[in-house]
Amino acid sequence: MSYVGPTPPDRNHVYTLTVYALDTMLDVEDGYQWNDFYKKIDGHVMATVTESLVVLK
Structure with missing residues (x-):
């Protein structure tokens, strides 16, 4: 399997990527939910940095 990259739907699409620098390693399990992630990073x-990328169809 190889990486294909963003494949927008039937029109131009904006993808937003946020990278977090943390002062700790997270202990998350497969299948975690985003709200669990946000709770774990709270205070860390x-x-x-956030970057928005426009992919043209």
């Missing part, structure tokens, strides 16, 4: 975020 040192910095963030």
Whole structure:
């Protein structure tokens, strides 16, 4: 299997990527929910960067 990259639906699409710099390693299990992730990073975020990418169809 190889990486294909973003494949937008039938029109241009915006993908938003946020990277979090944390002061700890997270202990998350397969199948975790986003709200679990946000609870675990609470108080551990040192910095963030967000980039929006427009993929043209």
